[in-house]
Amino acid sequence: MADEVIVLTGIKETIDALKQFDKAAARKFNKVINDELNRAERSADNLVVQFTNPVYGTPMRGWRKTSAARPRTRGGAGWPAWDVSTIQAGITKSRAQGKVRGDYTTSAGALINKSAAGAIFEVAGRTPGSARKNQFIRYLSNSFGKASRLIWAVVDKDKDEIQRRVAAALEDAKKTLQTNLNGRS
Amino acid sequence: MAIGAVIARIVTQYSAKGSKAAQKDIAKLGKDFDKFAKRSAMAFAAAGAAVGAFTVKVGTDAVRAAMEDQKSQVLLANSLRNTVGATDAAIAGTEDYITVLQKQVSVSDDELRPALSRLVAATGSIETGQKLLATALNVSAQSGADLASSSDAIIKATRGQYKGLALLVPQLSNSTIKSKDFAKALGEVDKATAGAASKRAATLEYRLKGLNIAYGEILETLGYALLPVIEKFADVITAKVLPQLEAWIAANKDKLATSLDTILTKLPVLIIQVFDLFDYIQRNLKTIEVLGALLVSTFAAAKVYAGVIALSGAINILTAAFGRQAVAATAAGTATAFATGGASALAAAAALVVFTTASLVAYKQLTKNNKVLDQTKEVTADIAKDYNKVVVTTGKVLGNTTKLTAEQKKQFASQEALNKLKAMGVVPTSETDPIQLEAVRLNLLKEQNLAQKAMYDQLLANYEATNRINIAAQRYADILMVIADNKISETEIVLLAQKWGITNYEVAKYLASVTGNVELGKGWDAAGYAAGESWKMALGDLNKYLEAVGKGSFVAPKNVPTTTPTNSFSASIEGLKAATTTILKLQEKVANTNKIPDTSNITPFISPSTSMPDYQAYRAGERASVSVTVNNAGSVTSSNDLTETVRNGILAGQTSGRSINARVLDL
Numbered sequence: 007m008a009d010e011v012i013v014l015t016g017i018k019e020t021i022d023a024l025k026q027f028d029k030a031a032a033r034k035f036n037k038v039i040n041d042e043l044n045r046a047e048r049s050a051d052n053l054v055v056q057f058t059n060p061v062y063g064t065p066m067r068g069w070r071k072t073s074a075a076r077p078r079t080r081g082g083a084g085w086p087a088w089d090v091s092t093i094q095a096g097i098t099k100s101r102a103q104g105k106v107r108g109d110y111t112t113s114a115g116a117l118i119n120k121s122a123a124g125a126i127f128e129v130a131g132r133t134p135g136s137a138r139k140n141q142f143i144r145y146l147s148n149s150f151g152k153a154s155r156l157i158w159a160v161v162d163k164d165k166d167e168i169q170r171r172v173a174a175a176l177e178d179a180k181k182t183l184q185t186n187l188n189g190r191s
Numbered sequence: 192m193a194i195g196a197v198i199a200r201i202v203t204q205y206s207a208k209g210s211k212a213a214q215k216d217i218a219k220l221g222k223d224f225d226k227f228a229k230r231s232a233m234a235f236a237a238a239g240a241a242v243g244a245f246t247v248k249v250g251t252d253a254v255r256a257a258m259e260d261q262k263s264q265v266l267l268a269n270s271l272r273n274t275v276g277a278t279d280a281a282i283a284g285t286e287d288y289i290t291v292l293q294k295q296v297s298v299s300d301d302e303l304r305p306a307l308s309r310l311v312a313a314t315g316s317i318e319t320g321q322k323l324l325a326t327a328l329n330v331s332a333q334s335g336a337d338l339a340s341s342s343d344a345i346i347k348a349t350r351g352q353y354k355g356l357a358l359l360v361p362q363l364s365n366s367t368i369k370s371k372d373f374a375k376a377l378g379e380v381d382k383a384t385a386g387a388a389s390k391r392a393a394t395l396e397y398r399l400k401g402l403n404i405a406y407g408e409i410l411e412t413l414g415y416a417l418l419p420v421i422e423k424f425a426d427v428i429t430a431k432v433l434p435q436l437e438a439w440i441a442a443n444k445d446k447l448a449t450s451l452d453t454i455l456t457k458l459p460v461l462i463i464q465v466f467d468l469f470d471y472i473q474r475n476l477k478t479i480e481v482l483g484a485l486l487v488s489t490f491a492a493a494k495v496y497a498g499v500i501a502l503s504g505a506i507n508i509l510t511a512a513f514g515r516q517a518v519a520a521t522a523a524g525t526a527t528a529f530a531t532g533g534a535s536a537l538a539a540a541a542a543l544v545v546f547t548t549a550s551l552v553a554y555k556q557l558t559k560n561n562k563v564l565d566q567t568k569e570v571t572a573d574i575a576k577d578y579n580k581v582v583v584t585t586g587k588v589l590g591n592t593t594k595l596t597a598e599q600k601k602q603f604a605s606q607e608a609l610n611k612l613k614a615m616g617v618v619p620t621s622e623t624d625p626i627q628l629e630a631v632r633l634n635l636l637k638e639q640n641l642a643q644k645a646m647y648d649q650l651l652a653n654y655e656a657t658n659r660i661n662i663a664a665q666r667y668a669d670i671l672m673v674i675a676d677n678k679i680s681e682t683e684i685v686l687l688a689q690k691w692g693i694t695n696y697e698v699a700k701y702l703a704s705v706t707g708n709v710e711l712g713k714g715w716d717a718a719g720y721a722a723g724e725s726w727k728m729a730l731g732d733l734n735k736y737l738e739a740v741g742k743g744s745f746v747a748p749k750n751v752p753t754t755t756p757t758n759s760f761s762a763s764i765e766g767l768k769a770a771t772t773t774i775l776k777l778q779e780k781v782a783n784t785n786k787i788p789d790t791s792n793i794t795p796f797i798s799p800s801t802s803m804p805d806y807q808a809y810r811a812g813e814r815a816s817v818s819v820t821v822n823n824a825g826s827v828t829s830s831n832d833l834t835e836t837v838r839n840g841i842l843a844g845q846t847s848g849r850s851i852n853a854r855v856l857d858l
Contacts, residue, residue: 015205039202046201100198115202128197161199172202 027186038175043099086122096121297401329384
C-alpha cells in the first residue's frame, strides 16, 4: 500500500468545463481515466486466475468451490466459495466521489473488490498478530504474500504510472480548456 | 455473509469543499459589512455601540486574523528591539524569514514568531535564534512535540539543562550531556533530526496544513485591508460624531430643561393632552406615518397649546381624509420633517413637543419599530404621574393651611367609634369618650364571643345527644332482629358485642335495660345468676353463723378471688357459658336425631367381606311351597273375616316384601 497519495486538482472541474466547450476533449480525458482503470481491473482479474491452483480450482486445497450445503459458520452463510468468475465479476472500477472527511481529497477513480471470497483473499491477515495464530492466514501469506493480494497489489504496483498518465491527460485537458477559453474571450 | 467491499483509490483529487467554505466566509464577511453599513446609517445615535459590535463580528473572520497577526508581529518586533536592539530593517528581514519559513515547513507564523522571540532572547542574536529555530523545527517534527516545547528544550540546553532535549532526541549521547558542550550537543541533535521538518512538510497532512495556512494568509491580507477602514470609521465616530452630539446636548440642555419646566409647571393640561395625543398616535400609526410631514407643519405653525388642540382636530380631519388620499408621504418628506422639527427645537422651547413628535414619526419610519413609541408613551405617562404628584403635593399644602385641631380629631375618633357601635345596635353611655366607647365595644365583642361559645357548646351537646339517639336506635333495631325468634343465643350476644364495641356482659345488661321483659337470671343466664345468688345467700348465712358464734365475718383467704360483685359475676358468666354449651349440645343432638348420619367419618369400603350371605338358602324360600298357618281363634263370623285372617297369616309369613292381593274366590 502506498504511503503517499498524489492529489490531482481540478479533475471534475476540468471535465465539467470541457463538457461545455469541447466535448471531444472531455471524452478524450475521460477515456484516459477509464482506460487506466480498465487496465488495472484486468490486472486484478488476471491475478485471480493466477492465484487459482489449476488442480484444485482454488488457491488452497481445502477451499470450497461451491457454497456449503449446511453452513454453520460466518453468520450462517458459511465460508464463501472460491469461484473465479464470481470473484472477477466482483472486481469493478468506480469513478464515484467519496465523502470528504476533512482531508480535502476524494476519489476520482478506484478499484473495488466486492465478492466475499475475494475480499477475504485480499485482506486476510491484515490485522497485526493474526497471521501467527491462524493457520489459514499463515499458509495464505506464505503462498501468496501478505495482505493486499488482489486489487491493492495492482494499485501498489501500477498506481504511480496510472497517476502519471492521468495527470498528463489532465494537463492536456486543462490546456485544451484554456485554449477554448482564450478563443472565446 | 456480510463482508464489506475493499476499495483501492487510484486517482485522488482535491476537493473544493474547503476552499468553498473559505469563499463563503469571505462572502459572509462582505455581507456583514453591508449590513453594518446599513445598520450604522439607520442607528446613527447608537453608532458607538455598533462599532464594538461590528468589531466583534468582523473579528471572527479576517479582521480577527489580521489583528492577531498584527499583535504577533508587534510582540516579536518589540522583543527583538528589547533583547538585541534590532533595527527596523532587521525586524522586516525577520518577518520575511518567518513568511518564507512558514511556507517551507507548513507551520503558522503565529507559532514561529513566539518560538523565535524566545530563542533570540535566550541567545541574544537574531542569526543564532533563526538557526536554533530551524533545529527546533526539526526536533519538533522528529519527536512529534509542538514547536514551543522543542524551543524551550533547546533554550534550557543553552543553560546546561539537557534533560528535556534528551527526552525529545534520544540519540543525544550521555557523554555530550555530561560534558554540557552545547555546540557538540547541537551538532548531534542536528545530525539526528536533519531534514525532519522538510520531510514532514512534504506529507499530505502538512501540505494540507500549508493550504490552510495559505488561506489564513489570504484572510489576514483581507483583514489588513479592512483594518484601516474600521479604524477610520471608529475615529470618525469618536472624534466627530460623539463630540458634536455631546456639544449639542451641552449647549441646549438648559433650554430643554427650561422648556420642560415650562410645560410641566404652566401647562399641566397640555401634558394630559400630549399623553392622549401619543396614545392616539399609537393607535393611528399608519395614518400618521403617511401624513407625518403635514402634522409637523401643523405643529410648527401653531403655539404649543393651540397646536395640540389644532392637532387633535386635524388628526380627525386627516384621518377622514386619509381614505381619499392616494398619495403617501415619502421618506424625503419625513426627513424634512425631522430636520424641521430639530430646528424648531433649537429655536423655540415651546416647539419641543413638535420636535419630539416629528422625531418619533421620522424614527418610526426609519426603524419601523413600535418600541420607541411605547417608550415615549411611558415617558409621557411618567410625566403625567409627576404632574399628579404635583397635584397631590398641592393638596397637602392646602391641607396644611386647614389643620385639624386636637378637639376635632377627638370628635372624629369618637364619631368613628360611635358609628361602629351603632352598627352593632348599641348606644354607648358616654358618646364623647372614645376610650370608654372602645372598652364597651371590646366588652361587647367579648360577650358576643362568650355567647357564641355557649352556643357552640349547646350545639355540641345537641350533636352528642343526637349521636346517642342514633346509636340507641341502631341498637334497638339490632335487638329487634335478634329477638325476632323470641330467644337470644350466645352467638348473637357475641355478634352484638362486636358490632357495638362493648363486652358481652354490657350487651346483656343493655338488653335487660332496654327490653324490660328480659331479666338477668330469668332467661338464658338463669344458671349463672342462680349460682351467683346462691353464693351470696350462702355467704350471708355463713356470716350470720359466724356472728352468732362470735367469730366475725368471713374473710376470704389470700390468692383466692374475693366475693366482689365483679368476681361473682364472672363466676356467673362462666356458669352461664357452661350451661349454654350444654344446652346447645343437647339441641344439636335432638336436631340430629332424624338426620341422615354424617358419612364423612365412616370408614370407607376396603375389601369384600369374607362372610358372604347364604344367597342360595335365601332364594330357596322363593321356590319352596308357602306354608300358611291360620289361627282363627274362634272370631271368624263371615267369609270376609276368614279371608282377612288368612291374608294376615300370609303376610306374617312372607319374606319377599312383595304386596299380596288375596281374593276370597281364590281361596
